[in-house]
Amino acid sequence: MGSLLDVVDLQTQFVTRGGVVRAVDGVSWDVAEGETVALVGESGCGKSVSALSIMRLVAAPAGRVVGGRILFKGRDLLQLDEESMRRVRGSEIAMIFQEPMTSLNPVLTIGRQITEGLETHLGMAPTAARARAAELLSMVGIPDPARRLPQYPHQFSGGMRQRMMIAMALACEPALVLADEPTTALDVTIQAQILELMKSLSRRLGVAMLMITHNLGIVARYADRVNVMYAGKIIERGTAREIYATPRHPYTLGLLRSVPRLDEPRRARLDPIEGQPPDLTRLPGGCAFAPRCAFRVERCAVETPPLRPIGAPGHVTACWEAERLTAVREPVGGRR
Amino acid sequence: MWKYLVKRFLLMFPTLLGVALLTFVLIRVIPGDVVELRYAGDRGSVSQDVLEKERARFGLDQPLWRQFATWVLGVARLDFGESMWTGAPIWQEIRLRFALSLQVAIMATLVAVVLAIPLGVLAALKQDSWIDYAVRIFSIAGLATPSFWLGIVFILLLLVVFHWLPPMIYTPFWVSPWENLKQLIWPALAVGYRYSAVATRMTRSAMLEVLREDYIRTARAKGLVQRLILARHALKNAMLPVLTVVALEFAFLIGGLVVTEQVFNLNGLGLLFVQAVAHRDYTLIQALVMLVAGVFIVVNFLMDIGYAWIDPRIRYR
Numbered sequence: 300m301g302s303l304l305d306v307v308d309l310q311t312q313f314v315t316r317g318g319v320v321r322a323v324d325g326v327s328w329d330v331a332e333g334e335t336v337a338l339v340g341e342s343g344c345g346k347s348v349s350a351l352s353i354m355r356l357v358a359a360p361a362g363r364v365v366g367g368r369i370l371f372k373g374r375d376l377l378q379l380d381e382e383s384m385r386r387v388r389g390s391e392i393a394m395i396f397q398e399p400m401t402s403l404n405p406v407l408t409i410g411r412q413i414t415e416g417l418e419t420h421l422g423m424a425p426t427a428a429r430a431r432a433a434e435l436l437s438m439v440g441i442p443d444p445a446r447r448l449p450q451y452p453h454q455f456s457g458g459m460r461q462r463m464m465i466a467m468a469l470a471c472e473p474a475l476v477l478a479d480e481p482t483t484a485l486d487v488t489i490q491a492q493i494l495e496l497m498k499s500l501s502r503r504l505g506v507a508m509l510m511i512t513h514n515l516g517i518v519a520r521y522a523d524r525v526n527v528m529y530a531g532k533i534i535e536r537g538t539a540r541e542i543y544a545t546p547r548h549p550y551t552l553g554l555l556r557s558v559p560r561l562d563e564p565r566r567a568r569l570d571p572i573e574g575q576p577p578d579l580t581r582l583p584g585g586c587a588f589a590p591r592c593a594f595r596v597e598r599c600a601v602e603t604p605p606l607r608p609i610g611a612p613g614h615v616t617a618c619w620e621a622e623r624l625t626a627v628r629e630p631v632g633g634r635r
Numbered sequence: 636m637w638k639y640l641v642k643r644f645l646l647m648f649p650t651l652l653g654v655a656l657l658t659f660v661l662i663r664v665i666p667g668d669v670v671e672l673r674y675a676g677d678r679g680s681v682s683q684d685v686l687e688k689e690r691a692r693f694g695l696d697q698p699l700w701r702q703f704a705t706w707v708l709g710v711a712r713l714d715f716g717e718s719m720w721t722g723a724p725i726w727q728e729i730r731l732r733f734a735l736s737l738q739v740a741i742m743a744t745l746v747a748v749v750l751a752i753p754l755g756v757l758a759a760l761k762q763d764s765w766i767d768y769a770v771r772i773f774s775i776a777g778l779a780t781p782s783f784w785l786g787i788v789f790i791l792l793l794l795v796v797f798h799w800l801p802p803m804i805y806t807p808f809w810v811s812p813w814e815n816l817k818q819l820i821w822p823a824l825a826v827g828y829r830y831s832a833v834a835t836r837m838t839r840s841a842m843l844e845v846l847r848e849d850y851i852r853t854a855r856a857k858g859l860v861q862r863l864i865l866a867r868h869a870l871k872n873a874m875l876p877v878l879t880v881v882a883l884e885f886a887f888l889i890g891g892l893v894v895t896e897q898v899f900n901l902n903g904l905g906l907l908f909v910q911a912v913a914h915r916d917y918t919l920i921q922a923l924v925m926l927v928a929g930v931f932i933v934v935n936f937l938m939d940i941g942y943a944w945i946d947p948r949i950r951y952r
Contacts, residue, residue, distance in 0.1 A: 356855055385858050388858030389857040389858030390858055393856070393857075394856040396852070396853060396856075402850055402853045403850055404853070405946070406872055407868070415857065416858070419857070419859055451947040453948050464853075467853075
């Protein structure tokens with residue numbers, strides 16, 4: 300499969316009173332056609348900003364993409380004029396947001412909010428667009444779509460609204476969907492339903508997906524490949540299986556250990572990562588994770604580790620001490 | 636929806652009754668009555684007997700509750716009685732003046748809305764640019780400028796530049812629209828400017844708030860054209876607070892333009908109000924207060940309908 304999206308050395312910054320925040324700091328990753336790629340990390344590590352940078356929706360004037368290339372089907376999105384970029388949004392790349400409660404317009408009907416994309420990008424007539432919208436609603440599992448179309452967002456539950464967001468995103472049959480924490484705001488039982496829905500739809504329609512999440516549990520089941528982000532940089536990448544079975548970065552290991560496991564007895568205590576993510580306006584030299592890292596050596600505070608291959612093909616890590624990790628790796632949730 | 640509107644509609648009546656009771660009591664607390672004031676010129680030469688007789692003629696010798704009941708029952712039949720000062724039927728006193736005040740209020744509202752919504756939206760879109768600053772200066776100036784002063788400036792400019800003065804005598808719109816507008820456009824502009832300043836600032840801040848909402852980002856992520864995002868997604872949400880200030884300001888303009896009316900030699904409700912209070916013309920004051928309160932209540936009711944129309948969350952409650 301060819302590469303659909305190629306992000307090369309992307310840098311996005313925010314100018315604040317406290318200084319320049321380097322939210323995304325020279326990040327490269329790619330998504331193949333039809334593939335599901337995860338972007339994982341704590342709040343504030345730059346994963347959402349990465350997605351907004353691709354859509355060129357980073358809130359100006361404070362936020363700005365200052366460097367890099369975003370190659371989508373061979374075109375650099377950062378070079379497009381605003382009108383060409385608008386034509387890409389929603390029709391070729393769509394986005395699903397975290398908060399289904401606030402991401403839908405409260406004063407417009409669901410039908411209106413789905414059909415307007417169809418009318419804008421595909422030039423559909425209102426009646427055709429309505430028929431298609433009803434089709435989309437039943438596709439995402441909303442019963443009785445004809446009755447639902449003239450209703451407003453507040454008449455739906457959170458899970459239903461996220462289904463609507465998905466219907467909206469898939470309306471124009473985009474090649475890539477960016478899902479920014481699509482299930483974070485939902486009940487746990489609903490989360491699984493929504494994720495299953497997204498997975499099956501992306502398979503059926505051949506849509507590539509960028510799944511942004513802080514939950515490694517989601518990643519294992521739904522992503523093909525995983526990028527782990529920390530402090531604006533990618534610190535580990537590999538197939539979901541690789542990352543899960545043999546994490547090669549202390550941060551990834553920490554994330555895995557902090558996921559509660561319901562399938563294991565309660566003897567294991569949750570193991571949070573100590574400390575706070577660093578202040579992105581004043582990044583220390585060397586590895587940004589070093590202050591919180593149990594594997595820290597002197598070199599970590601001085602030299603920034605580059606991404607380097609390790610283990611299976613395609614598995615890369617940005618850690619000087621990655622080799623030591625295999626020795627201490629324990630089963631997730633196991634006794635320490 | 637209907638339940639909501641019916642409830643709002645029915646609430647209008649107890650509110651009016653409350654206003655009636657308050658007005659009735661409060662004006663009688665002010666010292667002096669219409670009879671005393673009428674004979675105040677001939678101080679000392681009027682016997683107590685004459686005063687009592689006059690009071691009896693107006694029913695002022697009756698117990699308060701009876702006076703109130705008589706009046707309220709009259710109002711319920713839309714009969715406001717006669718002015719205690721001129722003896723003319725209240726309706727006749729008020730009719731033309733109300734038409735005039737209502738027309739000025741409507742025209743000023745049009746001026747305000749036509750100025751405020753585009754300016755407010757523009758300023759919000761170009762926040763902190765020179766356009767935004769120009770709009771903000773324009774609206775701050777509007778807030779700081781008394782309408783009557785602006786009215787005087789208008790008249791002077793018309794006189795100096797065009798050697799023309801707006802007509803001084805009121806012609807109802809239905810008699811001659813042209814003559815009518817020649818006179819009333821100036822107060823409408825003077826009042827409308829201040830009014831637009833309030834509405835512009837509200838539009839600007841409401842738009843700024845709405846433009847930061849998640850659903851605007853969603854609309855942009857859908858690749859909609861800017862015009863559609865503004866008109867369909869942003870403006871409709873930003874209109875609720877704007878509707879509120881426009882409606883309340885409108886209600887205030889009925890009867891609240893005492894000085895501006897003087898400047899333009901308009902015989903509106905404002906002046907009538909002042910005279911009625913000066914004369915302790917109870918029936919006229921009561922009628923005027925009820926009229927203004929009625930306008931407020933009706934405007935509020937219309938505002939509720941407007942809210943429900945804009946925001947489905949209210950409609951379905």
